[in-house]
Amino acid sequence: MVRITGKRISESTIHRLSLYYRLLKVLQDEGYETVSSKDLADREKLTPAQVRKDLSFFGQFGTRGLGYPVTELRQQIAEIIGINKKWNVALVGIGNVGSALVSYKEFQKQGFHIKLIFDNDQRKIGSFHKGIEVHDVVNLRQMLNKYNIEIVIVAVPGAAAQGVVNEVVAAGVNAILSFAPTNLRVPSHVTLRSENMAIEMEHLTFHLTNENLYYTA
Amino acid sequence: MVRITGKRISESTIHRLSLYYRLLKVLQDEGYETVSSKDLADREKLTPAQVRKDLSFFGQFGTRGLGYPVTELRQQIAEIIGINKKWNVALVGIGNVGSALVSYKEFQKQGFHIKLIFDNDQRKIGSFHKGIEVHDVVNLRQMLNKYNIEIVIVAVPGAAAQGVVNEVVAAGVNAILSFAPTNLRVPSHVTLRSENMAIEMEHLTFHLTNENLYYTA
DNA sequence: CCTAACTTGTGAAGTTGTTCACAATTTAAA
DNA sequence: TTTAAATTGTGAACAACTTCACAAGTTAGG
Known part of the structure; x- marks a missing residue:
């Protein structure tokens, strides 16, 4: 278990971050600029609350009423996972x-x-x-x-x-x-x-x- | 989640059964006839309670004061997992x-x-x-x-x-x-x-x- | 500018999974 | 035969993880 600013991050959450990262690539390719936790959840067979909770461990990436910016969120997740480097x-x-x-x-x-x-x-x-x-x-x-x-x-x-x-x-x-x-x-x-x-x-x-x-x- | 006689079996438990199965082979080769939940736990970096709880979902395989019969338990786990057949x-x-x-x-x-x-x-x-x-x-x-x-x-x-x-x-x-x-x-x-x-x-x-x-x- | 429809972020509640703790049982030694 | 040591099986306590529910913020339309 890893702690980020005092919060415990489970391996399950880390795993889902990888899933979100891949899904955001698909959404990017499909031309979406923003995506809601509900959309992400539906495509991964998760609940919207789960998606929001996972992301909330690492910061606030969304805009209320609008959702998450696809490209930016993908980049942020890449940094969290550590795949923004070789x-x-x-x-x-x-x-x-x-x-x-x-x-x-x-x-x-x-x-x-x-x-x-x-x-x-x-x-x-x-x-x-x-x-x-x-x-x-x-x-x-x-x-x-x-x-x-x-x-x-x-x-x-x-x-x-x-x-x-x-x-x-x-x-x-x-x-x-x-x-x-x-x-x-x-x-x-x-x-x-x-x-x-x-x-x-x-x-x-x-x-x-x-x-x-x-x-x- | 699978139910066995009304009990819920988690994927984690299923995974650990596979680990026990392999470990019991090692113990068999090392010549052990019985093994305690503590021994199993130590080798898998688990707690003895975890081992006993996992097994308890499927029946009573041990003898109090003595432990589990290595060969027999391995066979039972093979049947539970379903690898006793081709x-x-x-x-x-x-x-x-x-x-x-x-x-x-x-x-x-x-x-x-x-x-x-x-x-x-x-x-x-x-x-x-x-x-x-x-x-x-x-x-x-x-x-x-x-x-x-x-x-x-x-x-x-x-x-x-x-x-x-x-x-x-x-x-x-x-x-x-x-x-x-x-x-x-x-x-x-x-x-x-x-x-x-x-x-x-x-x-x-x-x-x-x-x-x-x-x-x- | 106001309202209706959305959607996030998060504390609280609920659920699932793990560990504790101890009665029950067995073995071995005296 | 009695006692001490070992060990299971399991309900209860605890911890971790997920979902709920709602306040707060944003957008779009009139």
């Missing part, structure tokens, strides 16, 4: 998932620049992916420092993940996105997000398995 | 993300069998990935039915995603995992999970941008 990103593990990430167009668009790629496979080290050379993971800590990497994406097998994370943390990087299907430990000052596709699938199977109870219970 | 899965879109998913070993292990692959690119249609033929997406609805597909993974560009989802829903599939960076609409009886890696990155940048406030505010 970020130096490194990728560890250039297997299936890593390769997909290097080619992921959304990343470039959003200012996430993958500057370095690492792997421990000698056959991959020295090769290039989208113009980026693959380095030996033994040089991880040193190179993260040298290139001022701020975010590391970990896409290595589960067994290797904690070791990589430890090196990343030791290098002073405070933000990690992991695709390893493992529980990872980081100090409290480091932000870690874990994506696990198998767990996402299990949400689906839970609902498929139990939805009948939803109606019959 | 699921027929189809993948739509065999680009970077789709290719990574086809090769994702966790899926096979968990009983998620990708039976069909679809794409709209004539150069890809007819080719094989991990032994699975790529079909023309125009045959999507018909083939989902024919092969009794229960879960569809959507890994197509944002602009195409809603169209694909509509076909999938029309085919009677009730569970969708999407990697498209778009807002998708599904009827309420369909479960949709959306993964958006750019949004995950934005959680990180939010924290990197605002964590100073955490300490100074």
Whole structure:
């Protein structure tokens, strides 16, 4: 939980800010100059109060009677989220998932620049992916420092993940996105997000398995 | 929200069940026969009460004074989540993300069998990935039915995603995992999970941008 | 300039999710 | 067999999150 001028901001609110940011782009493209909390809410299946409350944590962006200025609000949210600047990103593990990430167009668009790629496979080290050379993971800590990497994406097998994370943390990087299907430990000052596709699938199977109870219970 | 014998189960609880399931595998491998809620909690950075409450929604699995039987609990959770059986899965879109998913070993292990692959690119249609033929997406609805597909993974560009989802829903599939960076609409009886890696990155940048406030505010 | 229609921002109320606290039960040791 | 230590299961208390409801401000039309 983060505090902004004494208010607690939940991860849910942060997530919705990202949704608003994307939606405002759509509205911009559709030619809207202002938008009401009701419009935003309808398109995201939220309540207008939720939208207003989320934004209210960060300031007053709207005009009563009129709504929010689309372009300006989008810019403000970009600043809040921190995507009004470029970020130096490194990728560890250039297997299936890593390769997909290097080619992921959304990343470039959003200012996430993958500057370095690492792997421990000698056959991959020295090769290039989208113009980026693959380095030996033994040089991880040193190179993260040298290139001022701020975010590391970990896409290595589960067994290797904690070791990589430890090196990343030791290098002073405070933000990690992991695709390893493992529980990872980081100090409290480091932000870690874990994506696990198998767990996402299990949400689906839970609902498929139990939805009948939803109606019959 | 799902109800089991009148109790409401949150998505957070479902998520934690997946974590317990994986942790119990580790404990099994480490040779434990029983485990306490405290042990489970410590390893997942949760409270023992949280663990016990989560499990209590589904029954009484422990023995007072002793804890939970590792192997048996794992099996019970598998049944609750619905991963004690094989699921027929189809993948739509065999680009970077789709290719990574086809090769994702966790899926096979968990009983998620990708039976069909679809794409709209004539150069890809007819080719094989991990032994699975790529079909023309125009045959999507018909083939989902024919092969009794229960879960569809959507890994197509944002602009195409809603169209694909509509076909999938029309085919009677009730569970969708999407990697498209778009807002998708599904009827309420369909479960949709959306993964958006750019949004995950934005959680990180939010924290990197605002964590100073955490300490100074 | 006045009024009607809108819409924000926010304290308060309501809802959902987490943690507490303890009775009930089991085990193990004396 | 008794007692001490451990641990579950769960109602109640607490905390976090969402929605309500309305005062305050803005716009547009007459």
